[in-house]
Amino acid sequence: MxxxxxxxxxxxxxxxxxxxxxxxxxxxxxxxxxxxxxxxxxxxxxxxxxxxxxxxxxxxxxxxxxxxxxxxxxxxxxxxxxxxxxxxxxxxxxxxxxxxxxxxxxxxxxxxxxxxxxxxxxxxxxxxxxxxxxxxxxxxxxxxxxxxxxxxxxxxxxxxxxxxxxxxxxxxxxxxRIDDPQQAPEVAVDLADVVGQPQARTAVEVAAAGGHNLVMTGPPGVGKTMLAQRLPGLLPPLSRDEALEVTAIHSVAGLLTGDAPLITRPPFVAPHHTSSVAALVGGGSGMARPGAVSRAHRGVLFLDEFAEISHAALEALRTPLEDGVIRLARRDGVACYPCRLQLVLAANLCPCAPPDPRDCVCASADRRRYRTKLSGPLLDRVDLRVEMHASRAGSFAEEGGESTAVVRERVWAAREAARERWRPHGVSTNAEVSGALLRRSFRLGGDAMKPLRTAVDRGALSIRGMDRTLRVAWTLCDLAGGVSPTRDQVTRALAYRQAGERS
The missing domain is CATH 3.30.230.10 (Ribosomal Protein S5; domain 2)
Incomplete structure (x- = not known):
């Protein structure tokens, strides 16, 4: 033997x-x-x-x-x-x-x-x-x-x-071993390419600075997809540990290149609007494979035409967005994938989507059904909402907007301020801060909290919505170089959350 x-x-x-x-x-x-x-x-x-x-x-x-x-x-x-x-x-x-x-x-x-x-x-x-x-x-x-x-x-x-x-x-x-593996080249897209849309550009900057989720609605061709594609360019590069986390997920998915395996930039994942639940959150027979939410870990998940995505696929995003991790039970065991990401959603205003909303021929019930595709619990997890409008001819004559490099400096400075503030509590971005920490150790004054209390008393804002509004207010404070959010910044954060409310 x-x-x-x-x-x-x-x-x-x-x-x-x-x-x-x-x-x-x-x-x-x-x-x-x-x-x-x-x-x-x-x-x-x-x-x-x-x-x-x-x-x-x-x-x-x-x-x-x-x-x-x-x-x-x-x-x-x-x-x-x-x-x-x-x-x-x-x-x-x-x-x-x-x-x-x-x-x-x-x-x-x-x-x-x-x-x-x-x-x-x-x-x-x-x-x-x-x-x-x-x-x-x-x-x-x-x-x-x-x-x-x-x-x-x-x-x-x-x-x-x-x-x-x-x-x-x-x-x-x-x-x-290869001592210095190559890194994947950075895709060069600039925020200055977007014509007009100052409000949406500011919302993208706030989303990048705080790691917040964002939804953009508007007629076709106004720049929703362009803005989403430029969001990763505003984010800081991944740390060594974060890069290994992201690269490990892409390794399991079989998406790495042999010459440049290390992913050092936040990934951008944009699945098709016909994607299934398994394609979004992961699945397969045997042991579950990573889906789009995991491949977008430490980066951006962009769902274009989200009103066309199946209701079940959208609702499957609830737990990953809240927990930052997805657990998939299959025949051969439970696979656990991290998915700490920024969700960016975009959709037209109605099914027919004319360039001019005044030309819409949809019935009011169809428009309402289309615009309410996101359920209340899922929409409650989105911090920033922006309704975009078609740019006028004068926008082409104006000087271009700020470039990615200029906005990136402000975003990185705001992220560094947030990182230093939350470091003792084990988080690095405003979007990750727990509501209990915001309401206790970092409680705002009565004057600053008044707009939120009014919205909660009116039933226009849930407690989770209040926590998320506070996170956006802290991001606005960091972008302005402040120490604590003011009432004006809380009001602005609340306006971002209530923009485009469903009617």
Whole structure:
């Protein structure tokens, strides 16, 4: 009897768990028995691994072979276990006690000729290995730049199974980590490109400075989409930890490029208005995959024509917007993805959407149904509401509005002021501050609170709405360089919230 042992990682959501892989060669009829709750892709690895081993010139055991993946109760999915499975089979069949194999996590899919193919989820897998104290990780060469983003662990890239065998035996080398992975180029769009719309431009600036949700309504062609696309350019770059969070989500989704894996700018995700619930919040069979809300983590989720999106898909956004995390229960377990994002919504004023609203031919009931597509609880989670109007010809003769660079300076200064104020409380933006903290430790004076008390007494504002209005007032204060919101700033914040009220 011969036994080989190696290690890989099972990725669940953006978390990884170390998986121990054993190969046992014993007397019996030739056959491969794979145990450990493997899915279809992993069960097929028996054929891939056998072909890769034989085509690389190694012998395949002509007897009973048992491959076990532990913990046995943990569902295991995908093809990233191929390389580890092949290594333990070679160790068991050759009766080799490779010291490196006991200290290395192996990731990668095998082609039939022995090439090591790239896989999804390498970054969270390497992060898990580093967190559990593993000294070495071997990944496919195409994933090497992604794996090199993790410090504190030795990372090697492999092109073929033969290279890995030689490295384990101490007779060859693998590709070393990439010390300075490239970063994705920044998309250059400027706020100065938007013609007119000073009120909406100011709302976008406030949204960027405080991390607030925003809804824009108006006739087609007035600049709603352009303003939404320019919002990420106003946001500060991601910190190192934030960049790894975002990159890990995109790694699981399989959206990273090999040369420039690290995402350092806030992402901008704009799903189509026909997207399903699973496309927005995540889903799929087996273990749930990240949806648009998770891919927009630390960035902007833009839902254009939100009145055309299904009611169920919109209502599914409630919990992620409030909690900043989405938990998806599927057959193979619960996947947890972060989704701390800014939601930007845009829609026309009515179904027919003429350039001039006076030309609308929709019945009043149709207009009302169209404009009330957002339910009360979901609309209550939107801090800023702006109704845009068509620009006049004079707007083209005027000098262009402020550029992104100019507005960005104010936004970054306001964000820094908020970060310093909320740092002792564990948050960094005004939009993340709890209502209890605003009402107790940072309670405003009676004069400043009077507009909010009046709105609450009239039933025009909920308690959650009051908290969100206070957050916007703090953002207006930060943009103005103040210490505490004034009554005028609270009134402005309330006006942003009540703009375009449903009739």
């Amino acid at each position: 011969a036994l080989g042992r190696g290690f890989s990682v099972a990725v669940r959501g953006v978390e990884g768990l170390i998986v121990e892989i054993e190969a046992d060669i014993s007397n019996g009829l030739p056959g491969v028995h794979l145990v450990g709750l493997a899915d279809a892709a992993l069960r097929e690895s028996r054929d891939r691994v056998r072909a890769a081993i034989t085509n690389c010139g190694f012998d395949w055991p002509q007897t009973r072979l048992t491959l076990a993946l532990s913990p046995a109760t943990l569902p295991k999915m995908g093809s990233l276990y191929d390389l580890a499975l092949a290594a333990v089979v070679l160790a068991a069949h050759g009766k080799k006690a490779w010291a490196k194999l006991e200290k290395t996590v192996l990731l990668g899919e095998l082609a039939l000729d022995g090439r090591v193919r790239p896989v999804k989820g390498v970054l969270p897998a390497v992060l898990a290995a580093q967190r559990h104290g593993w000294p070495t990780v071997v990944v496919p060469f195409e994933n090497l730049a992604e794996a090199s983003l993790v410090d504190g662990v030795e990372v090697w890239g492999a092109r073929t199974l033969g290279q890995v065998h030689a490295w384990l035996a101490g007779k060859g080398d693998l590709h070393a």
